[in-house]
Amino acid sequence: MVKARIKELLDKYFAAGAGQGLWSKAAAGSYTVELPKLAAHGDFSTNFAMLVAGREKKNPRETAIWLAKKMGAHKDLFDKVEIAGPGFVNFFIRDGVWQSVVKSVCEQGYNYGFSQVGHQKKVLVEFVSANPTGPLSIGHGRQAVLGDAIARLLEATGHTVTREYYYNDAGRQMRVLGESTRARYLELLNLAAEFPEDGYQGEYIYDIARKLIIEKGDSLKDTEDIKPFKEKAEQEIFANIAETLAKLDIRFDNYYNEHSLYEKGLVEDVVTRLRTKGLAYDHDGAVWFKTSEFGQEQDRVIIKSTGEPTYRLPDIAYHREKLKRGFDWLVNIFGSDHIATVPDVLAGLRALGYDDSKVTVVIHQFVTLTREGKQVKMSTRKANFVTVDELFDEVGPDVVRFFFLMRKADSQLEFDLDLATKESQENPVFYVQYANARLSSIQKKAKEKNISRTLLQGVSLDKLTLPEEFNMLKALASYPELVESSGLDLSPHRIIFFLMDLAGLFHSYYNSHLVISDDPELPQARLWLAEALRIVFHNGLRVVGLSAPESM
RNA sequence: GCGCCCGUAGCUCAGCCGGAUAGAGCGCCGGACUUCGAAUCCGUAGGCCGCAGGUUCGAAUCCUGCCGGGCGCGCCA
Numbered sequence: 001m002v003k004a005r006i007k008e009l010l011d012k013y014f015a016a017g018a019g020q021g022l023w024s025k026a027a028a029g030s031y032t033v034e035l036p037k038l039a040a041h042g043d044f045s046t047n048f049a050m051l052v053a054g055r056e057k058k059n060p061r062e063t064a065i066w067l068a069k070k071m072g073a074h075k076d077l078f079d080k081v082e083i084a085g086p087g088f089v090n091f092f093i094r095d096g097v098w099q100s101v102v103k104s105v106c107e108q109g110y111n112y113g114f115s116q117v118g119h120q121k122k123v124l125v126e127f128v129s130a131n132p133t134g135p136l137s138i139g140h141g142r143q144a145v146l147g148d149a150i151a152r153l154l155e156a157t158g159h160t161v162t163r164e165y166y167y168n169d170a171g172r173q174m175r176v177l178g179e180s181t182r183a184r185y186l187e188l189l190n191l192a193a194e195f196p197e198d199g200y201q202g203e204y205i206y207d208i209a210r211k212l213i214i215e216k217g218d219s220l221k222d223t224e225d226i227k228p229f230k231e232k233a234e235q236e237i238f239a240n241i242a243e244t245l246a247k248l249d250i251r252f253d254n255y256y257n258e259h260s261l262y263e264k265g266l267v268e269d270v271v272t273r274l275r276t277k278g279l280a281y282d283h284d285g286a287v288w289f290k291t292s293e294f295g296q297e298q299d300r301v302i303i304k305s306t307g308e309p310t311y312r313l314p315d316i317a318y319h320r321e322k323l324k325r326g327f328d329w330l331v332n333i334f335g336s337d338h339i340a341t342v343p344d345v346l347a348g349l350r351a352l353g354y355d356d357s358k359v360t361v362v363i364h365q366f367v368t369l370t371r372e373g374k375q376v377k378m379s380t381r382k383a384n385f386v387t388v389d390e391l392f393d394e395v396g397p398d399v400v401r402f403f404f405l406m407r408k409a410d411s412q413l414e415f416d417l418d419l420a421t422k423e424s425q426e427n428p429v430f431y432v433q434y435a436n437a438r439l440s441s442i443q444k445k446a447k448e449k450n451i452s453r454t455l456l457q458g459v460s461l462d463k464l465t466l467p468e469e470f471n472m473l474k475a476l477a478s479y480p481e482l483v484e485s486s487g488l489d490l491s492p493h494r495i496i497f498f499l500m501d502l503a504g505l506f507h508s509y510y511n512s513h514l515v516i517s518d519d520p521e522l523p524q525a526r527l528w529l530a531e532a533l534r535i536v537f538h539n540g541l542r543v544v545g546l547s548a549p550e551s552m
Numbered sequence: 553g554c555g556c557c558c559g560u561a562g563c564u565c566a567g568c569c570g571g572a573u574a575g576a577g578c579g580c581c582g583g584a585c586u587u588c589g590a591a592u593c594c595g596u597a598g599g600c601c602g603c604a605g606g607u608u609c610g611a612a613u614c615c616u617g618c619c620g621g622g623c624g625c626g627c628c629a
Contacts, residue, residue, distance in 0.1 A: 047571060085572055086609055286627055304627040311629045336623045339556055365557060410557060412622065414564060430591050438589060445588045497566060511593040
């Protein structure tokens with residue numbers, strides 16, 4: 001919140017300088033406000049003079065002097081404004097400004113950190129989108145948590161968010177699922193059964209087959225139609241997926257079935273339009289999309305010679321439909337194995353005359369599990385692949401969520417089961433939640449001792465003078481900007497890092513200073529500081545979907 | 553061969569829309585509870601930011617080329 005005020009002033013003086021003809025408007029917005037590493041360089045610094053003057057081939061120091069004089073006039077904000085190095089302008093914030101952060105936080109409470117930068121822009125976040133062929137793997141788990149956290153951050157920054165799960169229950173995968181289920185069903189009845197070559201080998205197929213036997217006995221043994229097997233499997237697996245997601249507190253607003261695109265003729269319409277524009281053609285009995293006209297090496301098949309569409313055709317229709325539904329921004333969360341579909345879909349949208357810059361694809365890398373320092377082997381299809389449910393056998397939902405959010409999407413994520421299962425010491429989830437619990441505990445303790453917080457307006461916040469206290473105040477002040485940037489950048493991991501840092505500051509402070517002491521005024525100031533910290537821990541945990549326990 | 557991602561402390565990773573002397577957690581070693589919760593804290597050690605060029609007043613950050621790892625490159629999804 002302090003940084004934002006400085007940025008506003010800089011923009012104001014940049015405009016003023018441009019108005020006086022000191023420089024052109026070319027450098028508008030190029031300068032930044034940063035946190036210097038050295039205390040001697042102030043609380044904030046800006047490269048304003050270097051960038052603005054550099055562009056005009058003027059002396060940065062002169063521009064810095066001009067700016068420092070203007071900025072220095074704001075005595076309510078700054079103790080002093082200095083020029084250093086090649087033209088940095090360094091700002092030293094008044095203590096009172098930091099101390100008043102407590103007031104802002106406590107007044108806004110659970111709304112602190114929320115903003116309207118999104119202007120209620122309509123965003124559709126599509127994630128998970130796994131076809132119901134089996135339980136969610138840990139790769140899906142990462143995606144589920146990442147997508148949900150991103151959705152929450154977008155909501156916190158004033159976007160109108162819809163969470164959507166896209167699936168297809170009509171394709172080859174589902175046929176194989178039905179065949180696999182039938183094979184297990186017959187096997188359990190001790191009848192001859194041929195298991196499909198590329199069938200689903202997981203134990204869960206037996207579970208589904210057993211349920212079928214309980215419900216229908218052997219009445220399906222002579223049925224050639226795989227439909228009853230497929231439908232039962234789909235129903236059971238979807239129920240399982242929904243249950244897993246519910247444990248993670250993830251709920252979708254919409255499940256979008258690919259099949260409905262066909263029913264509405266939307267898939268066919270894409271082909272027609274592409275043909276009309278000369279961007280689709282027949283070759284070798286198949287229909288091709290001229291992706292080569294959109295920067296790709298070769299054209300792609302959209303309808304096979306069998307008459308069946310390839311996945312990319314309904315994908316294009318689906319994304320077009322999302323834009324037609326009125327969304328301003330489409331955020332897709334994909335695993336890195338699906339990266340190849342992105343250029344096809346974007347090309348399709350452009351070919352149909354839509355703005356593909358409205359689509360942002362977050363690609364997340366793979367998850368590996370380690371136990372005792374060794375990688376746990378995983379392979380899909382086979383029975384030994386690791387599911388989110390299996391993770392829940394060992395750790396709770398907060399741990400799963402936290403670990404999945406600890407890395408940026410671009411990085412491969414190593415899920416250390418040894419670390420995750422530790423209920424103490426070095427487990428970062430508990431480290432952060434413990435800070436929240438301790439802060440809650442302090443307030444309870446104060447009540448027990450009949451110390452109630454006096455009115456915020458009358459509290460002597462200037463009693464907060466320790467360096468540790470200022471460090472925490474500065475962190476609290478930066479929180480709204482953090483939520484804004486991690487929301488707009490779709491980067492929830494930054495919230496996690498912030499929480500770990502803040503927990504470190506607080507635990508350290510707690511161990512060397514008493515909040516509740518005999519001093520006449522200090523406890524009031526510190527109790528309010530503790531309350532502000534508790535609010536920010538609570539808000540930070542909740543904004544990425546973690547719980548904020550008052551006791552553990 | 554081509555595309556995308558990654559390469560930073562022993563390990564796992566932040567920092568990457570250029571800023572001043574590169575950070576955290578874990579691990580190792582040694583300490584701290586008669587005080588608000590020890591699921592905590594304090595202290596020590598640890599670096600050619602993969603390599604080589606380039607752009608810049610300034611590069612872990614941007615560009616190019618290599619090297620190493622991951623994921624893709626289907627008329628599978």
